Amino acid sequence: ERSNLAGVQHILLVLSGKGGVGKSTISTQLALALRHSGKKVGILDVDLCGPSIPRMFRVQDSDVHQCNSGWVPVFVGQDKNISLMSIAFLLEKPDDAVVWRGPKKNALIKQFVADVAWGDLDFLVVDTPPGTSDEHISTVEALRPYKPLGAILVTTPQAVSVGDVRRELTFCKKAGLKVLGIVENMSGFVCPHCSECTNIFSKGGGEELAKHAGVPFLGCVPLDPQLSQSLEEGKDFIQEFPKSAAFPALAHIAQQVLDGTWQQTS
Amino acid sequence: ECPGTSSAQAGRAAACQGCPNQSLCAGGAAGPDPDTVLVLSGKGGVGKSTFSAILAHGLAADEAKQVALLDIDICGPSIPKMMGLEGEQVHQSGSGWSPVYVEENLGVMSVGFLLSSPDDAVIWRGPKKNGLIKQFLRDVDWGEIDYLIVDTPPGTSDEHLSIVQYLSAAHIDGAVIITTPQEISLQDVRKEINFCHKVKLPIIGVVENMSGFICPKCKNESQIFPPTTGGAEKMCQNLNVSLLGKVPLDPQIGKSCDKGQSFLSEAPESPATSSYRNIIQRIQEYCDQRHFQEDNTI
Numbered sequence: 001e002r003s004n005l006a007g008v009q010h011i012l013l014v015l016s017g018k019g020g021v022g023k024s025t026i027s028t029q030l031a032l033a034l035r036h037s038g039k040k041v042g043i044l045d046v047d048l049c050g051p052s053i054p055r056m057f058r059v060q061d062s063d064v065h066q067c068n069s070g071w072v073p074v075f076v077g078q079d080k081n082i083s084l085m086s087i088a089f090l091l092e093k094p095d096d097a098v099v100w101r102g103p104k105k106n107a108l109i110k111q112f113v114a115d116v117a118w119g120d121l122d123f124l125v126v127d128t129p130p131g132t133s134d135e136h137i138s139t140v141e142a143l144r145p146y147k148p149l150g151a152i153l154v155t156t157p158q159a160v161s162v163g164d165v166r167r168e169l170t171f172c173k174k175a176g177l178k179v180l181g182i183v184e185n186m187s188g189f190v191c192p193h194c195s196e197c198t199n200i201f202s203k204g205g206g207e208e209l210a211k212h213a214g215v216p217f218l219g220c221v222p223l224d225p226q227l228s229q230s231l232e233e234g235k236d237f238i239q240e241f242p243k244s245a246a247f248p249a250l251a252h253i254a255q256q257v258l259d260g261t262w263q264q265t266s
Numbered sequence: 267e268c269p270g271t272s273s274a275q276a277g278r279a280a281a282c283q284g285c286p287n288q289s290l291c292a293g294g295a296a297g298p299d300p301d302t303v304l305v306l307s308g309k310g311g312v313g314k315s316t317f318s319a320i321l322a323h324g325l326a327a328d329e330a331k332q333v334a335l336l337d338i339d340i341c342g343p344s345i346p347k348m349m350g351l352e353g354e355q356v357h358q359s360g361s362g363w364s365p366v367y368v369e370e371n372l373g374v375m376s377v378g379f380l381l382s383s384p385d386d387a388v389i390w391r392g393p394k395k396n397g398l399i400k401q402f403l404r405d406v407d408w409g410e411i412d413y414l415i416v417d418t419p420p421g422t423s424d425e426h427l428s429i430v431q432y433l434s435a436a437h438i439d440g441a442v443i444i445t446t447p448q449e450i451s452l453q454d455v456r457k458e459i460n461f462c463h464k465v466k467l468p469i470i471g472v473v474e475n476m477s478g479f480i481c482p483k484c485k486n487e488s489q490i491f492p493p494t495t496g497g498a499e500k501m502c503q504n505l506n507v508s509l510l511g512k513v514p515l516d517p518q519i520g521k522s523c524d525k526g527q528s529f530l531s532e533a534p535e536s537p538a539t540s541s542y543r544n545i546i547q548r549i550q551e552y553c554d555q556r557h558f559q560e561d562n563t564i
Contacts, residue, residue: 017342017387019310019420024450049421050308050454060453097308097422097457099464102392105423130310130420131341132389159524160315163384164342170387194484200517202524225490232449232494 003146004070005113007120008042011148012180012257013139015172017164019130021156022185022221024052025231026253027127029246030152032238033254035081039122042073044112045086046139047129048098048105054088058234064089070115077236085116102134109135113142123257130164132171140175150178152218152253155209156186158202162209169213181216182206183253189223190245218256221249286403286432300334300411301553302433303470304441306462308454310420312446313475313513315344316523317542318417321442322349323528324546326372331412334365336402337376338429339419340388340395346378350526354379362407375406392424399428413553420454422461430465439553440470442510445501447477447493452501459505470552471508473545474498479515480537490515511545513538 005011014027024047031041045053054060057076064085065072073083087098087108118124126143129135151172155165165182172179184206190197200223210217224246230237241247269279282288305318318335326333337345346352346366354366356379365373377388377398390398408414416433419425430438441462445455455472462469474497479488493499502509516538522529530539 019312019342020446021311049423049457050310052450052454055450055453094453095456095460097461097464099422099427099461101424101427106391132387133341133395134391134424137389137391156311158520160344160347160520161311163344163347166385167341167387170385171389174387174389189479189488189490191481191484191486192488193486194481196481196483198479198482198517200479200490200515201520202517223490225488225492228448228490229492229494232492 004115004117005124005146008118008124008146009122011124011126011143011146013126013128013143013148013151013177014154015128015136015151015168016130016154017132017166017168017171018155018161021154021161022183023130023154024056024127025227026152026154026183026185026221027125028053028056028231029227029238029250030254030257031082031123031125032236033251034123034257035077036238037254037258040081040120042083042085042118042121042124044116044124044126045084045088046109046112046126046135048087048100048108048135050129051086051088053084053086053127056231056234057082057084059084060088060094062089067117069117071117073116073118083118083121085112105134106138109138110142113139132167136171140177148177150180152180152183154183154185155206156201157184157199157205159205162205165209166213169215179213179215181218181256182210183218184220186223187220192225216256218253219249221246221253284404286400287434287437288404299437300414301556302414302416302438303549303553304416304418304429304438304467305444306418306426306441306458307420307444308422308456308458309445309451312444312451314420314444315339315348315417316519317442317444317473317475318415319345319348319523320529320542321546321549322372322415323530324543325413325415325550326369329371331371332410333372333413333415334408334411335372335374335415335417336406337374337378337417338399338402338425339417340377340390340398340425342419343376343378345374345376345417347526348523349374351379352384352526356380359407362405364407373408375402395424396428399425400432403432422457426461427465430467438467439556440468442470442549443472443507444475445472445498446475446491447489447497448491449495451491452495452498456501456505459507469507470549471510472498472502473510474512476515477512510548511541513541513545
């Protein structure tokens with residue numbers, strides 16, 4: 001029996017140790033950029049307590065249906081070339097808290113990895129919650145047979161974030177997960193009125209960490225109110241705001257993924 | 267059989283051995299329970315630890331008060347760094363683990379103090395995390411404290427269930443819930459508010475962090491995290507919880523946290539400082555009111 005992941009070419013995880021640094025943001029923008037390069041992309045959202053992905057595509061009220069091979073993901077975009085799976089689609093009411101201890105979370109994650117009928121995808125992006133706990137251990141274990149490409153780690157520049165991401169690097173090492181690179185998000189803010197740059201969350205911590213850890217640095221993404229607004233409204237930032245502050249950095253990250261300088265040898 | 271948390275035997279009966287509430291109850295027999303505040307969010311990265319650290323400094327400014335700051339974020343313990351205590355280790359004595367002191371009247375406990383390297387990862391499943399939280403509550407020798415602040419990780423999972431169960435509703439004055447203005451945060455925070463209702467945890471109120479940014483050069487305001495659905499204000503109205511205050515973005519906040527210094531002391535003139543001070547005052551008033559209510563109930 002063909003596994004549901006058999007048609008998926010490349011799997012990559014988006015991790016941090018820290019919350020609120022932009023994992024879901026980077027996951028969605030990466031998916032959009034890859035889609036605009038002609039790729040078929042899926043996003044698996046394994047954040048069970050704070051699932052952000054559906055809202056970022058404005059499909060938070062969608063339901064999922066079952067087919068013979070499992071759950072049918074939710075398709076978004078005009079050409080339906082991005083498919084999503086998230087616990088948000090399974091909740092009766094959006095404000096329902098998922099107050100589960102580890103074992104129950106693990107069971108759902110196993111199902112999410114095995115039972116979503118993704119079909120053929122070029123990339124499956126796995127968005128994760130912060131930390132190094134049940135969700136991460138279970139996701140990596142469940143994905144191991146499918147040989148993921150590796151993980152992109154997201155941080156913000158300040159030391160408090162970098163401190164958590166260092167621990168996530170250790171997790172990747174212990175889990176045998178290749179680190180594809182580090183993204184330094186929320187790296188500086190350029191005032192739209194006077195163009196003054198303020199490093200609200202400091203600067204450079206992500207780049208330094210990449211150097212220190214000997215992993216690729218994928219770039220700095222600045223704070224961009226237009227990006228925040230797009231995420232709020234479920235808009236396609238990559239398509240609609242190519243001149244906005246965050247666009248060049250996000251496009252560059254996607255290009256590096258496509259270039260696949262870390263392509264697995266088969 | 268539990269003798270009851272307000273009985274004279276509280277914490278001292280044979281049945282109390284091994285109960286995570288023991289030290290709190292025993293301490294309470296000689297004086298009142300500490301005012302206990304949980305700092306929660308549903309969302310990560312909104313400023314829970316930042317707020318916990320600032321609240322701790324704010325309350326400890328009164329040297330007559332003993333303040334305890336407990337960090338139960340096991341995977342991402344930020345408190346040691348923010349309090350300037352990175353690299354400190356915990357000491358054990360006959361009376362248990364001793365907290366690490368920032369000031370004479372401000373003690374801190376975190377899993378960060380149990381790790382020997384900044385690269386050490388705590389890769390634990392739920393049950394092991396619960397075990398450590400139990401130990402923190404049972405074995406840390408805080409002495410007599412006036413305030414206990416508990417900093418939590420984001421979410422509604424093991425850590426949150428455990429702290430509410432182990433501390434028990436009797437000992438928690440309430441939760442302060444932190445958010446940022448945008449809907450992507452609020453949608454998680456509503457879940458946290460529902461969690462509080464579910465476990466009967468009173469909500470002191472909500473703090474809206476990162477609420478606007480004033481450019482230091484041209485003084486124009488930018489909504490970096492736009493309140494597209496009305497921000498915390500609208501959410502609080504809809505859910506009938508208090509909005510304790512809004513705090514603007516200030517690069518000095520992150521800097522102070524990274525340097526382990528008190529933001530309130532480093533930037534006394536910042537609008538963020540006055541916001542934080544007002545919020546701290548409201549929390550103190552809330553706790554004082556609860557004392558009054560308890561003292562006046564038979």
